[in-house]
Amino acid sequence: MAYVGGSAREQGCVFCNRLDSSDDTASLIVHRGQQAFVILNLYPYNTGHLMVVPHAHVQDPSELDAGTQAEMAALTGNLTRVLRRVLDCAGFNVGMNIGGAAGAGIAEHLHQHIVPRWVGDANFMPILGSTKVLPELLAATYGKIRAEIERDIFSMTNVRVVVLAGDPPGVVVDGAGLPQISLEPDVAVWKSVLSAFSDDFGSLSVLAWAGQPDTRTTGPSIPTLSLRASGQMESLGRFRLLRDDDRSALSITDQEAVVRALASIER
Template identity: 50%
Template sequence: MTSEPEQQTGVGEPDAFQRLWTPHRMAYIKGEGKPTGPAPDDGCPFCQIPKMDDESGLIVRRGEAVYAVLNLYPYNGGHLMVVPYRHVADYTDLDPAETLELGEFTKRAMTALRKASGAQGFNIGMNQGHVAGAGIAAHLHQHLVPRWGGDTNFMPVVGHTRVLPQLLAETRAMVADAWPSD
C-alpha cells in the first residue's frame, strides 16, 4: 500500500522546497500597465516607449519604421522585441517598408546578441491575437529570445522562475553597444 504525499498545511512549514522570490513579476501577473483597449491612446506601452529616452524605455536601437526594445519581463537575458512605431495589430497590416525594416532589425539584433552574449541560438516569433498568446495583441511585436545550451534547467521547468544574470539597464547598454553599423 502506498501512502499519499503529505499536504503542506501552513505557511512557513518546512516542505523541502527552496524559494526564489520575484516580487517585481507581480505587476506582469496582475496585468498592470496593459492597454485598456485596442487604440494607441488606450495606454499602449509600445506607443509610449518611443517617447522615452533610450535608457528609460530600454530601447536598444531606433530605425525609421521600427525599434528594438528589451522585454521588461524577459524569458532569457537579452530577450528583446522588434516593434513597428505604427500601431498595428497584425503582421499583414505592415506596409512593405515596415516589413523590410522589421526583418533587417531582426538580423541585426541576432548579430548584436551573438556578439554581446555569445547566444548559440534563438527563438523568434510573433503571437498574433490573444488566443495565440499575445500579451499585448493590439500592437504587433516580434520576440527574439537568445538561447544557450543548458539554459533550460530546473529553475524555469520545475521552479517556474527565470534567473537573469544582470539588470535590464546593463543588458540594454551591452546589446546597444554590440549593434552592427547601419
C-alpha cells in the first residue's frame, strides 16, 4: 500500500521524519502514544484511512517488544470506536503488509492500516491499486478525528469553534471570545458543532483542526475546530461577527486559533 510523503525526494524514512517533526497537523499525526503513533494516510484508500505506527524503526512485528504490540492493539480498538462515531462507517479493513513482496509501500518501517468501510463503497478492495477520489478534504477529516481523540483522552465536555463567515471572512464570537459548544456523549464533536450553528447559517462545513499543531503540547486543552459558513447567513442569534481589526480583543489562545483557521482556507 503506497504512502508517499510531501516530497517525492524526501530523504530518510517518512514515518521517522513525521515522528521527529513538531507540526503534527502538517504531518497528519492525530495521536502520539508511549511507543506508537497514529497518522492519517496522505493518499487514503477511503475517508479516515489511519495507520498505527510503532516509534521503533523495524520491519517485522517479531522485532517489537510486548509493550509496543499491546499498545498498538489497544490503539486499534480505541480508533475503531472513534472512527465509527466520527464517520458512521460500517466496518474496517485492519492489517499490515509485511515486506515488499506483500505490497508494503514502506517496507522498512512497519505500519498497521485501519481503513473504514461503508456498505457498497467499493466492489473490490485492492491490495495494490490506485487511490480513490475522496469526497472529503484531508484537513477536515484530520480535524474531525483529532478532535474526537482529544475529547476522549482528556475527557473534554466542550469544543472551541472558529466559524469563518462571509467574504472576506469574519469570525463568529460569543460574548468576548470564540464560542464553546457543549458535547453530548456518543455524538461526534463535529456533529455537535454543526448542529449548534445550523440555525444561524445556510451552509456549514468543517474546515480543519484549529488547536495546537503539536499533539504533545495540547493536553489537557479544549479541542478546537474551524468551520466555514457559506451561502445565506440566516441570523447570528446570540453570536456576532468580528471583523479583522477587532480580533485583538480576543484572548491569545483564541487569536492563535483564528490565525490557524484562516491559514487553512488559504491552503
